[in-house]
Amino acid sequence: MFGKLKEKLLKTASKITEKIYNKGEAEEVKEEKPKIPLTSLFRTETKKEEIREPEIKKIESEKTEISKKVEEVKEIKKETTSEDEKKISFFDRFILTRTIKKALKKEIVILEEDIEDILEELEIELLESDVALEVVEKLIENIKKELVGRKISPNDNVEEITINAVKNAIKNILSQEKIDIEEIIKKNKAKGKPTVIVFVGINGTGKTTTIAKLAYKLKQKGYSVVIAAGDTFRAGAIEQLEQHAKNVGVRVIKHKQGADSAAVIYDAIQHAKARGIDVVLADTAGRQATNTNLMEEIKKVVRVTKPDLVIFVGDALTGNDAVYQAEEFNKAVNIDGIILTKIDADAKGGAALSIGYAIGKPILYLGVGQRYEDLIEFDADWMVKKLFGEEEFKFSTERQF
Structure with missing residues (x-):
């Protein structure tokens, strides 16, 4: 029941989570780019490389470790794919969330441009699932309201925030005045x-x-x-x-x-x-x-x-x-x-x-x-x-x- 729609929603939440992780990683690398003292400008190129080399190695090492964990996530996703639907396992979510937490060393803010391409994909997929156009538009609007401008700190569970944002957007669509x-x-x-x-x-x-x-x-x-x-x-x-x-x-x-x-x-x-x-x-x-x-x-x-x-x-x-x-x-x-x-x-x-x-x-x-x-x-x-x-x-x- 709802297998295709379930797959699309979980995939969207996972993509947004990974996008936040990528943004965190990019900002971290940008911040950690070593600053060369002015005195080093008068040194030879060889000396400059000697100063930068330890920092560069450290960054490359951390990037390699994160890449390995992301690959682990992808492998788990392949293994959990069935003929009817692809489910994201608890273990898959745990590894991805742990990776994101490690990547976020500082607070970041989610911008509309960070998730716009993912939501455009979701819009097409929802229409393919026979969701009415006005409902698709409202759902996308609700997800943006939940996420855009949201501050994510290193202590936050990024995946939980993403999943809850999509859930709340859907619940808003489904919530009509009840009749007893x-x-x-x-x-x-x-x-x-x-x-x-x-x-x-x-x-x-x-x-x-x-x-x-x-x-x-x-x-x-x-x-x-x-x-x-x-x-x-x-x-x-x-x-x-x-x-x-x-x-x-x-x-x-x-x-x-x-x-x-x-x-x-x-x-x-x-x-x-x-x-x-x-x-x-x-x-x-x-x-x-x-x-x-x-x-x-x-x-x-x-x-x-x-x-x-x-x-x-x-x-x-x-x-x-x-x-x-x-x-x-x-x-x-x-x-x-x-x-x-x-x-x-x-x-x-x-x-x-x-x-x-x-x-x-x-x-x-x-x-x-x-x-x-x-x-x-x-x-x-x-x-x-x-x-x-x-x-x-x-x-x-x-x-x-």
């Missing part, structure tokens, strides 16, 4: 009314399965749930939803195929009110944002049913297409949050990094597998850890973020 679905359910329950959640999206994103997963999750937490079969357009959609509902132990409110979607969801809401059911999860037909008639229909559904939440379900594997789709649905019905499916198969990670920032709405859940329990709450800290290979992935509903 359980809090909404509890408030509505106290008022004696059900919480209505309508799901929208295009065909094939896993919307129906996601509804079943959320129904399972809410039931596990003690809430009663009913599902509205609002997808009256697709052949077999009602039967598919009924099978999922049977598997997770909830009821489906349905009409015949071709019926008015808004009417089905309205009936489900009335059913929930009459029986004191906590949550109505409403399915809708998948539709392309370019289909004007179907988009007018989903507007009608939202207008008639007045849901507490409208959730867009997107396929992470579609990358920038998922971002575009979310933007179009947001224009049409003002979505409140996002669920991304198929995250476990997403190597690029572009949609996960882009979609929330692009429309200014939070990612609520991630679909990470085929089982009903494979729906996890989104958390920016967890996402950042995943991107830097610091979090072991587990399919579990018991994850504590």
Whole structure:
């Protein structure tokens, strides 16, 4: 998961770290260049060389030692390369950091020109990973804010500073105002009314399965749930939803195929009110944002049913297409949050990094597998850890973020 994006981010952090090391080394050599006393100007060239020779040898010796350690790092990187992704090992990081610490004999300041070429490379690589352009630009801007003008002393852990700068830049991108679905359910329950959640999206994103997963999750937490079969357009959609509902132990409110979607969801809401059911999860037909008639229909559904939440379900594997789709649905019905499916198969990670920032709405859940329990709450800290290979992935509903 996110293998390619993880590789690019780690590589960038490593390059910036090495660049700082190189700057430290260059300034050290410049400072240590021996000064020849004025009296030596009247001596022969041979005598001058005799005075400089010990200092030159010392500098060359230290440069050779540092070069050897950098070569060790490169060898370790080669050894840790696999077919899927290149990981920077703890040992690799330790050697590189130790080398940098030795190289920095004085405080240095990171300038924009020191990291500009590296960030230009990252910009191209992020675009190749399906990260939206506006998100790429913001991320680069955030990294610059974190690093440019930063003073690095000999006692600082340069690699840690670099890694944290990239992490903070990403966290800033991912951090949207959260929605506490359980809090909404509890408030509505106290008022004696059900919480209505309508799901929208295009065909094939896993919307129906996601509804079943959320129904399972809410039931596990003690809430009663009913599902509205609002997808009256697709052949077999009602039967598919009924099978999922049977598997997770909830009821489906349905009409015949071709019926008015808004009417089905309205009936489900009335059913929930009459029986004191906590949550109505409403399915809708998948539709392309370019289909004007179907988009007018989903507007009608939202207008008639007045849901507490409208959730867009997107396929992470579609990358920038998922971002575009979310933007179009947001224009049409003002979505409140996002669920991304198929995250476990997403190597690029572009949609996960882009979609929330692009429309200014939070990612609520991630679909990470085929089982009903494979729906996890989104958390920016967890996402950042995943991107830097610091979090072991587990399919579990018991994850504590």
